[in-house]
Amino acid sequence: MKLWTMPGRRAGFLTGALAALLALGGCMGSDVPYGVPQTNGQSGFNQPFADNAPRQPATGEVIGSGDTRVALLLPLTGEGNASRIAAELKNAALLAMDDSGMQTLELVVKDTGGTTEGATAAATQALTEGASAVLGPLFSANVRAATPALQATQTPMIAFSSDRAAASPGVYLNSFLPQGVVNRTLTYAAGQGVRSVVAILPEGAAGDLAEAEARRTMQQTGGELTAVARYAYDNMSVYEAVQSVADAVRSADAVFIPDGGSSPATIVTTMTETGIDVSNKKILGTGQWTSANLADPALQGAWFADTDQARVNTYKQRYQARFGAEPSLTSALAYDTVVLVANIAKGGGGVQRHALETPVGFNGYTGLFRFNGDGTTERGYAVYEVREGRPQVIDAAPTRFGGSF
Template sequence: MSSMGLQSARTRPEDLPMKANLTRRRLLLGGLSMLALASAGCQSVPTGLPGEPQQQQPSVTEALPPANGEIIGAGAVRVAMLLPLSAPGSGGKIGIELRNAAQLAIEDLGADSLQIVVKDTAGEPAQALAMATEATAEGSSLVLGPVFAPEVIQAATVLRQAGKIAIAFSSDQTVAGGGVYLNSFLPQSVVDRTAAYAFSQGYKTFVAMVPNNAAGALAERQLQQTLGVLGGALLQVERYDPSDASVQTAASNIAAKAGEAQAIFIPDGGNSPSAVAAALRSNGVDLSGKKLLGTGLWSSAVLGDPTLTGAWFADTDQQKLGEFKARYAQKFGAEPSTNAVLSYDSVALAVGIVRLHGPVGFTPAVIEARSGFTGYGGVFRFGSDGSNQRAYTVYEVLPGGQRKVVSPSPTSFSGA
């Protein structure tokens, strides 16, 4: 680590007890992914599930066989959850958080709404394959997980053969498709939201300083694609490694075009936004009148540098996310990472599908509803390629590193 402290933040892969009854009622009336249970006349929210609710749900005609793993809930429809519970380090931590969020969802929505069988993949592809095989043999109608891309690849081989759909939590879009859907925070959507909002506010010419890693390359490609569609111009891109010297070299190389550009895109976290801005200034770039842009990584970045005041970045709606995190912390004693909300929303979505369509409802036609779904993590929908599209909030950095909303998250998908 350099003296400047340049670092990349990892991509993130309040209801008190007295409000519990109100929260449960809100969930059942359509506040989360199971919005399909709400009145069909509510035009302000996406229903998510096509067609009218059935008067009688399809019943489970055969008793489910015994299952291996922890069982959460006592519903007649079984869903397997493949998580890296015993994986070392952060992998095991996120596995436990996803498991806890699933429990919270089942408690909110009713123990008889679903039966979740939690299976430990240990973060190992071979184990994920074995657990997926076991889940199909045990009559699971849907699989939630796995988390890591190599696990998803292996589990998908057996799930596709069995005709089962998986809603995985990987942020690697290359593993999606063929019955595998990703409920995750794909970085492409965040980049698109940031750039599109800046363009709508009159910023048409961009340069980008991106970290020299896979995430940086992904952000660069999406920025090029978004600006290409909108008619904007990406004048130059420079990549940097996590060292002062590399950042200075990149800033020197891009200085001339940065002087011409209206916006400077920095899709990195930690101290990187401030470090990049300082390097640009030291190379003669006048940042006054230019708009600095970031991504959700800025939520955990050091933003107190006055140079960053006025910058914009897109991220998940932090108010709604904060409500979930507070409820989680109230029950489990610690605030979870942002990814935990994906488990809650996925379980709520599964419950909504079962209540409308029974165990036969986990089909592409239902999962890919263009109206989408909504949850604590915001409005989202799945594409036919297994990727997802999400609604994000755009924030502006205030003095002292605080932030305010300048463009709220959309509450529905226009034209859906």
């Protein structure tokens, strides 16, 4: 049996994905039309200041000189990795402003310190200064802390948390919600004839979310989640989890392992080494698998859903050329968000909720996405098969909403 190591984590469960068209600096096109409605300057909600009203000077780092002021809330002085991630998001925003044109927005970067108190203060200050919208914060607790002030003025927020519970009307999450990638993997598998699935999941909140979505998706597609096992991060726990569902695995079409790092290979190897034949079973995963060793023989032929890596890699190459370091996937969310808001601002009338909720969605470096009225995000993911140690696209990410993936 393989020695257990704690799996790597990408932010937002992938971690942990503008045209409605975002021009993306001329580097990317899309056949989704830019679907933001034309306006006559009326917002459809109450903004704290009219765009043509005198504004007080902004507090924070100012990027751009546009008529529409937007605040970007980041944990620039936060503890741990928070400040590093914040620096990446700010760099991504700067790259987006370069591409969109410095005259499209006045982007004001504000430091939350990574705390709820800091998030509340930064959001309140942004409103006082006449921000048409707030981008960020990053952490779910900070999103919740900033929400009351923004909802009181119906000022939209586009935050980067992957906690679905942090979303609400007018508080949108441009992130990778775990439910979406689970749904994409299992829906595709069902379309290929998979009807019965056994899930082997980590203990904790991530496992809870994966189980709930797996049950819902399998029921929706006419299949069944026939058994579930949970494990902690040690060899004995994995062994016991595998043995507890051994009979169910033998009669199932597929085994679903949504965790990353060493988890997928360890679990599949444990099954084979304890006499469970999985040679005729489809192994299924999620975008967490980008942190796994896909060269492991145990994972060959497996399927998993993830963002369109070709687009993401284009973004990463541009970021590295500009800033000299490889960025995280999370930073691409900030790029897409700033370009989206800049394109909306070009139409006049500020950043409006009905424009953000356009049903045709947007296309960016993180792929196709759209905001729902409840603040959650739908995304278009590609499906990959592990072949010769590398992920190969077997079902491309969609280019528009409305049809099957």
